Amino acid sequence: MTEQASSMVARVFRFAPETAGMGHFEDFQVESTEPLSVMALLAKVHEIDPTFACRTSTCFKGICGSCLVRVNGKDVFGCMTLVLPGETVVVEPHSKFKRIRDVVVDFSQPLAVLERGGEQ
Numbered sequence: 788m789t790e791q792a793s794s795m796v797a798r799v800f801r802f803a804p805e806t807a808g809m810g811h812f813e814d815f816q817v818e819s820t821e822p823l824s825v826m827a828l829l830a831k832v833h834e835i836d837p838t839f840a841c842r843t844s845t846c847f848k849g850i851c852g853s854c855l856v857r858v859n860g861k862d863v864f865g866c867m868t869l870v871l872p873g874e875t876v877v878v879e880p881h882s883k884f885k886r887i888r889d890v891v892v893d894f895s896q897p898l899a900v901l902e903r904g905g906e907q
C-alpha cells in the first residue's frame with residue numbers, strides 16, 4: 788500500500804515595493820490530502836502568513852480574471868489550475884501586469900493594451 792501525500796508546498800513570490808528589492812521566493816507547506824486550486828492554496832498561505840498578499844475575492848469560475856498568476860512558469864487562471872498533494876508549485880505575479888505586492892498585480896490596464904506595448 789502506498790502512503791498518500793498529505794501536504795503540498797507553495798513556493799510564492801514575495802515582493803514589497805517599499806523594500807526596493809527584486810523580490811524573493813518563500814516556501815509554505817500547506818496540509819491537504821485533496822487537490823486544491825492555486826487560488827485556494829494562496830488563500831491558505833495567507834492564513835499562515837497574513838502579510839502575504841493575494842486576491843481572494845474572486846469568482847472561482849474562470850470568468851473574472853482576477854486570479855491571473857504565473858504558475859510553474861506559465862500565466863494561468865489560478866482558480867482553474869489544480870495542485871496535487873505531494874507537489875511543489877511555484878507561484879509568481881502574472882507576467883503581463885505591473886507587480887503591486889507579492890503575487891498581486893495592477894489590473895488597471897487591460898491585458899490587450901499591455902500586449903500592444905502599454906499605453907492606450
Ligand code: FES
Pocket residue numbers: 845846847848849850851852853854855864865866867
Ligand atoms: S477567480 Fe475569476 S477567473 Fe479565476
